[in-house]
Amino acid sequence: MDREWESKAACLGQDPEIWFSQTTWTKARRICRDECPVREECLEAILARESGTPDSLRAGIFAGLTGAQRAKVARRRAPQPTKARTKPAGSGRQLAACGTKAAYDRHVRKKEPIDDACRAANAASGVAYRATGSTKVPASR
Structure with a gap:
């Protein structure tokens, strides 16, 4: 998977702790939602990376979504x-x-x-x- 899009991500250069601390999730989600031009690419990459991962082990904010939200998206996309x-x-x-x-x-x-x-x-x-x-x-x- 081509990862060139990562160089355009709004999270680049941000403190990594804001993505994994519940006290700063609001700020992290705002950065993803309002500032990031590659949010869709980020979502596709994290869903691919987390495929097969139990819901309880999906941590942090990626593409503006919590682990539980990403698990829900993955379940909706899974073939029935x-x-x-x-x-x-x-x-x-x-x-x-x-x-x-x-x-x-x-x-x-x-x-x-x-x-x-x-x-x-x-x-x-x-x-x-x-x-x-x-x-x-x-x-x-």
Whole structure:
């Protein structure tokens, strides 16, 4: 990502403490909102840098937004999960439908948002494992 825009930022040369101290956040937000010509570029850069970061670890003021506000923007921009995912014809196995343990594992592996049905399937799988000590399906008699 080209970072040439940083040389035009209004925060350049400012005391770094104002961006991370809650007592000076008002001043920091004012600088970003009123004076910064590269606010959009800053927002895109910080969202890319913080992707995958838990909301509780997003700190400071960037692009005029607090960590919680940036997390909200990131959630709005995230692609929404679909209920049934399939691969194009001839491309191998079909993906497990949401609401299964396999789909939950896929969401985790691919760092996708986890829907409630998959979360419930994972919980049920954990309960069954703790009860039986096995992940195998019991043989029918």
